[in-house]
Amino acid sequence: MTVSALLNRPAGLPTMGQEIVDFLRFIVRPKPGPRLGAHRMGQGARVDFSLNAPWWRLVHWAVLLWMVNIFVFAPLALSAAEASGAQHRLDIHNLPWLTALIWAPIVEELTFRFALRRPVMLLWFVPIMAMIMVQGVGPVPILLAGVALLLALAPQWYPAGYRWQAAWVTPWRWRRRVRRLYPLLFHVVALTFAAVHLYNFRHTSINLVLMSLLVLPQWVTGLVLGWIRVKRGIGASMALHAIFNGGPLLLIGLVLHFAPQLAAY
Template sequence: MSLPGFSRPPGLPTMGEEIVDFLKFIVRPRPGPRLPPHRSGRGLWADFSLHAPWWRLLHWAVLLWTVNLFVFAPLALSAADASGAQHRLDIHNIPWLTALIWAPIVEELTFRYALRRPAMLWWFVPLMAAILVQGAGPTSALLAALAVLLALAPLWYPATHRWHAGWAASWRWRRWMRWAYPVLFHATALAFAAVHLYNFRLTSINLLLLPLLVLPQWMTGLVLGWVRVKRGIGAAMALHAIFNGGPLLLIGLILTFAPQLAAG
């Protein structure tokens, strides 16, 4: 008997099948098709749905935590020790709302929203990048909300009056984008990782060691990109929030029940 909320929906691939699909995808990224089950509906609205049970996203978060902890984090720590880089995180002053809400929304819209809507590369991504650089705050939150409203605005007009109707991709554009898509996908994962170099105080670091510092973020970016393409931007945001929430929960428990560990 399945527990409530844990029953596997009809058509949902097993975790093993999804891992195989992910590995094939990162070797040859392409803009589709989505994994089942996929709810039908108007494109933009459907894009913000999860299209997967919450516990499947939790499975991916656990897999990421495990791989990063035992494979990539040791490499990143070794690079940090060798270069003298120091992490900016203060466990006694963690921006919880930024990590759990602002970062999953703004970073996903910046780095991965255009993976299925490449026409937005020219205006939406630069706008979101400017908001990301500005940092969390009331102003950036308002600008992000306005950017999302602009992205969703076509849904509120009759099809004959939608301002994006003239942006329909030509056949030549579609062919070029399909050819360039692997570059676009992997570039977004690398850019996502590179942004997290800001988490470190860098002094006279060897440039060859910089990529090692953000290997966990690079791996996470690959998975989030795959989830965005296969499940939708809503699922990528949810997985991003779950992934950030795990370490924060662990830190909160340590500060509450074993503060001596944090002091050390």
């Protein structure tokens, strides 16, 4: 019996420690590959939208993010909120389950991280998804998001000789340029993802330093989600995003159900 079998870990799946080391190396010098070895790896939408890792490994990453945010970054964000008078928009008596578990993981990942392995999508898909994201949950945005995604994925189903290369295959010259600028692209995406979450707060005026501290947890989470997207696929980053959002909401929901008096504090 192999060590992987004893640990109930699929052969080829890196340990959590190895993944953490890979993540730290990656954010120092981001590059659009290669993927981590485990489960189905390769090209195509089916692989890209698969988890490409056991579900419990994504839970491990979610737990790690919760711990880091709770004990390191959340105190800084709370201090910044107190100093600036900013208040979170979350209504604990009307928890946004649909937005947090489905809409945000899908739409935000497609907007911010889909292009990290498909840079040509920066030209048209990302702007469309950004406009859809701003509109919020609704029948029309959901329909538009579905149509945009189908258009983005359609060329892979065409016969090879009839594919619209500009939509699916990035020209080699542009690939080299993107690769040179990739570290900047990756970190701009993470910072933009964090900046968008300033909308979660009500504030009148706040300086740049306090604004940065308010969204430190989202910035770190965005770095991990970006790494997961590149190394595992967009399906894995969507799943981790949903798990990460769901944990705090579940905790709040349990507190409201079993100890509602705590909600007054």
